[in-house]
Amino acid sequence: MAISLRSLPDKTVERLSQYRRNLLVCLSKGKQHIFSHEIASIHNITPVQVRRDLMLIGYTGTLRKGYDVKELIELIGTILDSRDGLKVCVVGVGNLGRSLISYFNGRRSKLTIVAGFDTNPEKVDKVYAGVHCYHFDKLTEVIQREGVTIAIITVPAEQSPHVAEHLVIAGVKGILNYTPKSVNVPPQVYLEEYDMITSLEKVSYFVKKNSGLE
Amino acid sequence: MAISLRSLPDKTVERLSQYRRNLLVCLSKGKQHIFSHEIASIHNITPVQVRRDLMLIGYTGTLRKGYDVKELIELIGTILDSRDGLKVCVVGVGNLGRSLISYFNGRRSKLTIVAGFDTNPEKVDKVYAGVHCYHFDKLTEVIQREGVTIAIITVPAEQSPHVAEHLVIAGVKGILNYTPKSVNVPPQVYLEEYDMITSLEKVSYFVKKNSGLE
DNA sequence: CTAACATTGTTATTTTTGTAACAACCAAAC
DNA sequence: GTTTGGTTGTTACAAAAATAACAATGTTAG
Known part of the structure; x- marks a missing residue:
């Protein structure tokens, strides 16, 4: 087609x-x-x-x-969908990561979150909304075993470039970066970045402008 | 200037x-x-x-x-900044709402989150990362008392139009809507919407396309 | 049967956004 | 000195996205 x-x-x-x-x-x-x-x-x-x-x-x-x-x-x-669906992982199981996991859970979709990753020992090997959290050291292993092609980054900003590098090596094909620090990927990996602070500051700018505030 | x-x-x-x-x-x-x-x-x-x-x-x-x-x-x-800063509230203190609150906390900024709102009795009157959570019924009262001009919506999707309506009545000047359901506001209110599922599906589409998958 | 109407599909235009090209500048090297 | 090199500021161009305009269609009302 x-x-x-x-x-x-x-x-x-x-x-x-x-x-x-x-x-x-x-x-x-x-x-x-x-x-x-x-x-x-x-x-x-x-x-x-x-x-x-x-x-x-x-x-x-x-x-x-x-x-x-x-x-x-x-x-x-x-x-939009791939025939057999695509598997997704979330790197960084903090508030934002968990909110994404629970957000997607229960949705009938061709996209499934199959793994979370974190370095915090309290989170490793726990299950969040049905998703197992692995230690970051297992990243490549799990991604390749499960056939994960898309990753969502929700770690603290300083770590995102490092995380992205590992994800690319592990072979993911698409990255959604929610940290305020931009990451670098080779052209064959699709990258989408979104930064909440920027959005809020943008709203603030236009509120100021519309109100005629100095 | x-x-x-x-x-x-x-x-x-x-x-x-x-x-x-x-x-x-x-x-x-x-x-x-x-x-x-x-x-x-x-x-x-x-x-x-x-x-x-x-x-x-x-x-x-x-x-x-x-x-x-x-x-x-x-x-x-x-x-970008208004002289005296602007005050922000978060409607819906779930995972996403809390992650936003803690995200902004500690940042030196002209924008401050001064209130959260929820209907869940277990959350009302608790404090999250320094931000007091009020019952949704107090929305207008708190917004006007505190002089809140910007609101972030992080409630379940079905409720967002209803929430937006109340926010406009209460007098906010800018809204950042994180629910997948688009809301309607008068032209003098600045609206920014972002939907995480859409972003993920977009990444998925381009991954599929780049991989030449059918 | 004909006219009016609401709706679709497509082309043309405008606006917004990003990219490229290049003159102007000045410090440093020779 | 004068030439080279790297940088800025700006104008010109290209690409992407949104909006407008309008022909085509077929259903309904009269």
């Missing part, structure tokens, strides 16, 4: 993930068809943008009826 | 926040001057982008010496 492999815009991928989650809610409420303006209003965006995204994945709705909810969910699945 | 109020590009604001944090690290190590390519390599971006950002805030370095670390930190401060 050529179209699903042609690279989609970043932002479209993000929205597709969100569409799907809300479509599942609609489906569970018995809704079978949905209009672009309905999807749009759920996500506070414009109907045009929804239609454009769906155009990019080659989905065609029916006039006057809108889109078939179930079909659309399945199509997004073929685009 | 007109230039600091002219609206900066979103992405520039984000990077300025990050520059500052790393500049503080440099300063604490005794580094007094820094080149654009040094800043760039810390953040894994290009030197041009750094220079462009600094141009936009009107900062001029010295040739051959680069930028004065201390001056630059202070300038970014005058742009």
Whole structure:
């Protein structure tokens, strides 16, 4: 299916993930068809943008009826999901790490968190929301044994470059870094970084600006 | 200072926040001057982008010496920070909420988390990392008494629209929504939303694509 | 049967963001 | 001195993303 492999815009991928989650809610409420303006209003965006995204994945709705909810969910699945799913690990089982683990738990998804890592002896070999926490020394071993391809970094900032290096050596293909310190990976590893402090400072900047504060 | 109020590009604001944090690290190590390519390599971006950002805030370095670390930190401060700081609250004191609270605690910053809110009776009136947790019923009262202008939403997804509505009524000027359900706010309230599941699915998509998996 | 309407799919335009190119500068080397 | 080299500041260009415009369609109302 050529179209699903042609690279989609970043932002479209993000929205597709969100569409799907809300479509599942609609489906569970018995809704079978949905209009672009309905999807749009759920996500506070414009109907045009929804239609454009769906155009990019080659989905065609029916006039006057809108889109078939179930079909659309399945199509997004073929685009976003890997056939046999992917395995994920979390490095750093602090508050944030645990919140991610419990967040994903119970979600039917092609992504599963299969391991946590930490150096704190009190956490090692405990189980958090169904996920076993290993000592950081076992990183490579566990990643290769379980076939983990994606890692989430939630360790203290200073350690993230070191952690990322090990993850790359262990062979992960994608990294999601939640520490404020940017990490360096080779081009074949996909990297996404998010920093909560930056987001808060951004909100603060625009609040200041909108209020006309000096 | 007109230039600091002219609206900066979103992405520039984000990077300025990050520059500052790393500049503080440099300063604490005794580094007094820094080149654009040094800043760039810390953040894994290009030197041009750094220079462009600094141009936009009107900062001029010295040739051959680069930028004065201390001056630059202070300038970014005058742009990002409000004079007397802003107060922040966290609605939803679960794992994520607590991780945010402890994350910010101890940081010297113009932003301070002054209150948490939850409905769970076991959490109400407890103190987490120095932050008092109030019952959700006290939301408006506490926000107005303390002069809170920014709120972070970390409740279960279904509740976020309801929470946002109350926050707007209570008078906050900026909201950072960490739930996967988008909320609706009037235009004078600045809204930033981030959804961890979406980020993970995005990484997954690009891992799949890069690996040439079907 | 025809006209009006709501909705889709697509192309065109604008805005935002990032990248590249390059002149200006000045310290140091020779 | 003058040339070389590395750095900044700025302008010009390119890419990505969002928005607008509009033709096409088929259902419903009259």
